[in-house]
Amino acid sequence: MDIIVCVKHVPETAEAEIKIDGTGKAIEKNGLVFDINEWDDYALEEAVLLKEKFGGTVTAITVGSEDADSVLRKCLARGADKATRLTDPKFEGSDGYAIARILAKVIKDLPFNMILTGTQAGDDGYAVVGVILAELLGIPHATMVKKIELNDEVAKLNRELEGGLEEIVEVKLPAVLTIQTGINEPRYVSIMGTRKAMKKEIKVLGLAEVGLGENEVGEAGSWIKMEKMYVPPVEKQAEFLKGSPEEIAVKIAEILKAKGLV
Amino acid sequence: MREIFVLTEHRQGQIRDVTFEMLTKGRELAGKTNTELTAVLFGKEVKNHAKILSDYAKNVLLVEDAKLENFNSEAYQKVLSNLIRERKPLLTLIGHTSFGVDLAPSLAVSLGTPLATDCVDLEFEDEKFTVTRQMYGGKVNVNAVLRKAESYIATVRQATFPVEKGAPMNGEIIEVPSPLSEEITKKRFVEYVLPPPGGVDITAAEVLVGIGRGIKDESNIPPVEELAKVLGGALACSRPIVDKGWLPNDRQVGSSGRTVKPKLYIALGISGAFQHVLGMKNSDLIIAVNKDPKAPIFGVADYGVVEDLFKIVPPLKSKIQELKG
Numbered sequence A: 001m002d003i004i005v006c007v008k009h010v011p012e013t014a015e016a017e018i019k020i021d022g023t024g025k026a027i028e029k030n031g032l033v034f035d036i037n038e039w040d041d042y043a044l045e046e047a048v049l050l051k052e053k054f055g056g057t058v059t060a061i062t063v064g065s066e067d068a069d070s071v072l073r074k075c076l077a078r079g080a081d082k083a084t085r086l087t088d089p090k091f092e093g094s095d096g097y098a099i100a101r102i103l104a105k106v107i108k109d110l111p112f113n114m115i116l117t118g119t120q121a122g123d124d125g126y127a128v129v130g131v132i133l134a135e136l137l138g139i140p141h142a143t144m145v146k147k148i149e150l151n152d153e154v155a156k157l158n159r160e161l162e163g164g165l166e167e168i169v170e171v172k173l174p175a176v177l178t179i180q181t182g183i184n185e186p187r188y189v190s191i192m193g194t195r196k197a198m199k200k201e202i203k204v205l206g207l208a209e210v211g212l213g214e215n216e217v218g219e220a221g222s223w224i225k226m227e228k229m230y231v232p233p234v235e236k237q238a239e240f241l242k243g244s245p246e247e248i249a250v251k252i253a254e255i256l257k258a259k260g261l262v
Numbered sequence B: 001m002r003e004i005f006v007l008t009e010h011r012q013g014q015i016r017d018v019t020f021e022m023l024t025k026g027r028e029l030a031g032k033t034n035t036e037l038t039a040v041l042f043g044k045e046v047k048n049h050a051k052i053l054s055d056y057a058k059n060v061l062l063v064e065d066a067k068l069e070n071f072n073s074e075a076y077q078k079v080l081s082n083l084i085r086e087r088k089p090l091l092t093l094i095g096h097t098s099f100g101v102d103l104a105p106s107l108a109v110s111l112g113t114p115l116a117t118d119c120v121d122l123e124f125e126d127e128k129f130t131v132t133r134q135m136y137g138g139k140v141n142v143n144a145v146l147r148k149a150e151s152y153i154a155t156v157r158q159a160t161f162p163v164e165k166g167a168p169m170n171g172e173i174i175e176v177p178s179p180l181s182e183e184i185t186k187k188r189f190v191e192y193v194l195p196p197p198g199g200v201d202i203t204a205a206e207v208l209v210g211i212g213r214g215i216k217d218e219s220n221i222p223p224v225e226e227l228a229k230v231l232g233g234a235l236a237c238s239r240p241i242v243d244k245g246w247l248p249n250d251r252q253v254g255s256s257g258r259t260v261k262p263k264l265y266i267a268l269g270i271s272g273a274f275q276h277v278l279g280m281k282n283s284d285l286i287i288a289v290n291k292d293p294k295a296p297i298f299g300v301a302d303y304g305v306v307e308d309l310f311k312i313v314p315p316l317k318s319k320i321q322e323l324k325g
């Protein structure tokens, strides 16, 4: 079972203060902490679990800058065998379609039985790369996967639907599966593992080696083009309760009392 | 006349709300672009759905086939790409749902049609198709322009466009023969499964205390659960708490969890991602505690507290206990 996992290096923004940069089309990245995309963390773990069960190899691949090596090293430390980074200034401005095209061009020459991606990237949230990749490679796909069972050339999957419901589908391999959070428990990396991973090679390919033309990547090769980024207008804003924690607790208790909730 | 397609989403005998939301937005867009609104419906014996849709659209394209009984992206893609090639709609709207994300990207590639996903607004202006989307968990909005094309595809965020019925459109139901001559071979629907329920039905609780990733550690949960108990309510949570296995999945509030409408929802350390908000925004009273003053949760809460939740929970619990005597 040879598995390719697509991983993305993304900024952690849930707790950070976000500022829009001078171009008005991107956020200020300085000062943000980057890590592996949350969904990809689960995808990588799932790939390693499958490898441990069925044998084979796990290859992590990313389209990103040199900084993304930290994510690839994490993948190597967690059990990936190989890592590839696709880097070129021309890749900048790529949307999900262009990213998938870059990935497809490289992956089509690699041996694989399965490709795992995250359901979505926490930064752009397109939720398209895995499915586009499948279509470009001419293989089937299933999204939002929460359980994988392998029988010969068929994967039996639980897909997450809305409202707590799931559906079971069967997909012929090779296939692209997009992984949903909660499918497993991503493992922690031992210091030994991290040290070993530092010595492993990361293969780096640029536009020419990937074999695409300039107008097939970046903004030119994309479906959508960013025009303006802005802080969402507030339609409604909470009334903020201020004071010491003690005073705030009193205010909340009073509100609840007034509404007959206590 | 050119058309705007809305792909009908239905499951287990029910048309899903997102369909009517798209039809409402589609009607507005059709008016502005001088196109006709067309609902597209696939299924097995779904004429009753077609009737309902005819109130909302000028045309209802109906394709019936046993192979279309349950959603299957492989089958749907074959049928929908045929219809799009034939009728060349200006725009095809699909829900940004578990069905839509499984279908739209590969459909767009196969047709060579630009796609924008998870749109919260869409606009045609001077031949330019612009969408509004969110990034970074809802902390910023972007306006994005699609590459100029004959036809576009967009997936639309659920619960974003309010449903307005308007005057019935008496749409014409057009039955289209199914083009699926061969078996669907690569993907097969097996069955629906509902994970076994735990002990607590959060949809029935009048008071819910929802915890998010801000709770940091499993060992911090019991004191918050006590607060919920003191309030006569139950503990609910955002998705990461279930993903980590700290609470069972039937405590999860949101698009892939439960939709709740308690008299009081207290959100502790929850950022307010749209998938969570979808499940709780209709609560009567919402109080949010979050360290980050810019957290999107403050856009849905009635009262907000910018503070460390661990500083608020203990005094709040004792104040409530005092009140109760």
Ligand SMILES: Cc1cc2nc3c(=O)[nH]c(=O)nc-3n(C[C@H](O)[C@H](O)[C@H](O)COP(=O)(O)OP(=O)(O)OC[C@H]3O[C@@H](n4cnc5c(N)ncnc54)[C@H](O)[C@@H]3O)c2cc1C
Binding pocket: A014, A015, A119, A120, A144, B137, B211, B212, B213, B214, B215, B237, B238, B239, B240, B252, B253, B254, B255, B256, B257, B258, B268, B269, B270, B271, B272, B273, B274, B275, B276, B279, B289, B290, B291, B292, B295, B307, B308, B309, B310
């Ligand atoms: C298809 C799909 C379906 C999904 N379905 C759901 C769903 O049903 N329900 C759901 O909830 N999510 C769902 N999600 C996930 C959703 O997108 C978010 O990732 C999730 O809601 C974030 O949870 P959170 O707010 O707890 O965590 P985060 O976004 O990480 O936010 C944590 C918050 O806690 C605050 N905080 C940290 N420490 C403290 C402290 N000490 N005191 C106070 N505040 C603190 C931070 O400022 C931050 O705002 C879904 C995602 C996808 C792609």
Ligand SMILES: Nc1ncnc2c1ncn2[C@@H]1O[C@H](COP(=O)(O)O)[C@@H](O)[C@H]1O
Binding pocket: A006, A007, A008, A037, A039, A040, A061, A062, A063, A064, A096, A099, A116, A117, A118, A119, A120, A121, A122, A124, A125, A126, A127, A128, A129, A130
């Ligand atoms: N730059 C990238 N490099 C490698 N994989 C990516 C990249 N961008 C997205 N992906 C993969 O595609 C998934 C979905 O991303 P998106 O379609 O951008 O929401 C991610 O979870 C990754 O697995």
